[in-house]
Amino acid sequence: MRYVLITWLPFSQTEKGLYKIDIDGWYWDLKAHLEQFHDLHVFAPMKTDLLPDSSDITNTFSPDEIKFHPLPYFENQKQFILKLPKIVSIIAREIHRDDIIHNTATAVPPLGLITNFICLMKGYKKRLLIFDADFISDLELYNRTADNFLSKAFYLLLKQVYSPLFKFSIKNTPLVLVGGENLLDRYKYEGKVIRYKTSWVKKKDIISKSQLERKIEYSLKDGFNLCFAATLIPKKNPVCAIEAVKILKERGIPCKLNILPIPFKGDTLDEELKELIKKYNLADIVKIWGIVPYGEPFYNALREHDAILVPNLSGEEPRIIYDAMANGTVVIGSNLKGFSIISTNQNGILCDPTDPKCFADAVEKLYKNKDLLKKIVLNGLNTMEINTIENMHESRKKYIIETLI
Numbered sequence: 001m002r003y004v005l006i007t008w009l010p011f012s013q014t015e016k017g018l019y020k021i022d023i024d025g026w027y028w029d030l031k032a033h034l035e036q037f038h039d040l041h042v043f044a045p046m047k048t049d050l051l052p053d054s055s056d057i058t059n060t061f062s063p064d065e066i067k068f069h070p071l072p073y074f075e076n077q078k079q080f081i082l083k084l085p086k087i088v089s090i091i092a093r094e095i096h097r098d099d100i101i102h103n104t105a106t107a108v109p110p111l112g113l114i115t116n117f118i119c120l121m122k123g124y125k126k127r128l129l130i131f132d133a134d135f136i137s138d139l140e141l142y143n144r145t146a147d148n149f150l151s152k153a154f155y156l157l158l159k160q161v162y163s164p165l166f167k168f169s170i171k172n173t174p175l176v177l178v179g180g181e182n183l184l185d186r187y188k189y190e191g192k193v194i195r196y197k198t199s200w201v202k203k204k205d206i207i208s209k210s211q212l213e214r215k216i217e218y219s220l221k222d223g224f225n226l227c228f229a230a231t232l233i234p235k236k237n238p239v240c241a242i243e244a245v246k247i248l249k250e251r252g253i254p255c256k257l258n259i260l261p262i263p264f265k266g267d268t269l270d271e272e273l274k275e276l277i278k279k280y281n282l283a284d285i286v287k288i289w290g291i292v293p294y295g296e297p298f299y300n301a302l303r304e305h306d307a308i309l310v311p312n313l314s315g316e317e318p319r320i321i322y323d324a325m326a327n328g329t330v331v332i333g334s335n336l337k338g339f340s341i342i343s344t345n346q347n348g349i350l351c352d353p354t355d356p357k358c359f360a361d362a363v364e365k366l367y368k369n370k371d372l373l374k375k376i377v378l379n380g381l382n383t384m385e386i387n388t389i390e391n392m393h394e395s396r397k398k399y400i401i402e403t404l405i
Contacts, residue, residue: 001405003037004095005030006115007104009044011068014051018060019068024294025200025319027059030066032202032389036397037100039067043091043115046070059295069094075265080109091115092122100404101127105169107135107162113169120172126404128175131183132198134338136163137315141235175403177396180317181337194399196392197341199322203388205299212328212381216374219306223254224367227305227329229298229320230312231264238273240311243356244363246280253364257309259288260301302327306373307366310334311353317341321348322387325380330373332362341387345372347379 010022021027033040046068051057061068071090072083080087095101101119103112112129119127136159143155170176170190178184179198187193207215219225226245230236238259245257259273270288277286292301302308302323307330312318317338321331331348333339342348349366351358366373 002039002041002096002099003033003102004041004043004099005033005102006043006091006095006112008106008109008111009042010047010073011042011044012047012049012051014057014060015053018053018057018062019066020051020057020060024059028200028202028295028389030061032393034065035390036393040065041067041069041099043069043071043094045073047073074109077109080111084114087111088114088118092118095119095124097122097124099124099126100400103127103129105129105131105166106133113165116169116173125174127173128177128400128404129169129173131166131176131178131187132316134180134183134186134315136166136186137182138235141313145234175399177399180315181340182315182317185337186315192403196396196399197322197387198317198319199384199387199392200294200319200389201322201326201384201387203390205296206326206384206388207299207303207328207381209381211303212377215303215328216377219373220367220370223256224248224307224363225305226255226257226363227260227302227308228257228310229260229262229302229308229323230310230318231262232259232268232270232273233264233266234269235312235314237311237313237353238269239276240353240356240359241309242273242276242280242282242286244309244311244359245282245286247357247360248363249282249285251360251364253360253367255285255363255367257282257286258301258305259286260292260298261288261290263291299323299327302329305329307332307363309359310339311351311356311359312336312338313353314338322384326384328377328381330366330376331380332359341383345376347376347383349376 009026012020071087074080074083103116105112139155139159143152146152167190170187176193177196184195228241232238248255292298308324310333312334315338324331334353335350344350349362
């Protein structure tokens with residue numbers, strides 16, 4: 001039985017015929033998929049230019065591991081619409097009734113939603129839909145923060161279109177898996193909706209107890225080392241992290257903040273953040289790093305910090321909280337349902353994402369109470385022992401077998 005994954009996951013082919021995924025984290029996800037379903041087929045947009053084979057080409061798959069089915073490549077909504085007839089033709093021709101068909105519910109572009117509808121029309125029963133992001137919550141946020149009537153009207157219109165579309169898709173899909181409590185609350189009465197954990201952390205990559213003890217021993221020696229790791233867009237709220245550091249500096253708490261940007265195709269707050277750092281005279285303690293590849297380099301970067309600030313304004317469960325706990329870094333996150341795995345003063349601290357002072361208070365409390373920091377770090381590690389990517393895919397397979405097979 002084929003396991004068919006249909007998603008917007010751009011990939012390239014090397015000169016030797018290997019497949020390279022554009023998004024590093026997805027490499028680990030596909031590897032974990034293979035542990036559960038060996039006959040894995042991926043339908044995704046493929047770039048036409050071949051990558052030259054070299055020593056820096058890593059995280060690749062051979063055709064013997066995963067069968068990639070190239071869809072026409074597109075970079076924006078206009079290109080997607082123009083190429084949609086060919087995409088639909090390929091999918092309708094090459095997927096089979098007995099496949100397990102895994103669609104992602106990405107709203108832009110809505111490739112998985114369209115494919116799910118095609119499968120519904122063809123009467124294919126073995127389908128699941130994955131919601132990783134809370135697009136409706138994002139639209140509500142954009143509507144609240146828009147600075148003019150036309151923008152507000154646009155986001156409201158999008159919500160009026162997508163909200164019933166999502167509900168229709170969920171009601172007509174045998175199995176829907178959602179990441180985070182916010183999505184579960186939104187859709188749990190619409191169909192068979194089950195929450196799953198969004199961790200990409202492999203069991204072997206969790207920091208060892210001996211490494212963690214050394215990290216705790218040397219923590220706070222040169223002040224409090226903070227980081228922020230996310231796409232630099234409004235819903236990730238990097239401004240809050242900078243303003244929290246401004247407050248800490250005014251209080252005389254020695255700290256540094258490193259901003260680790262995650263790649264994003266679209267407008268970012270990069271220049272605005274640089275201006276804010278300059279305005280607050282924080283250039284000596286706030287640095288914006290270059291892109292750190294996901295995997296071991298990213299984990300090593302997290303281990304250099306005592307805590308990570310995650311002041312998200314949207315409702316989905318951010319994967320970064322798992323990455324941080326797995327590397328002995330305290331999570332100071334938002335008191336939203338997407339952070340339900342965190343309990344304040346147990347395995348992290350939750351704050352109001354609209355209040356930088358709350359984040360500054362949390363950092364100051366940890367700086368003055370190293371025993372609390374140690375307790376949170378150790379409990380975070382215990383949390384990760386049962387929330388690895390392997391655990392996540394094992395639970396997914398259980399739901400899939402119970403529902404679809």
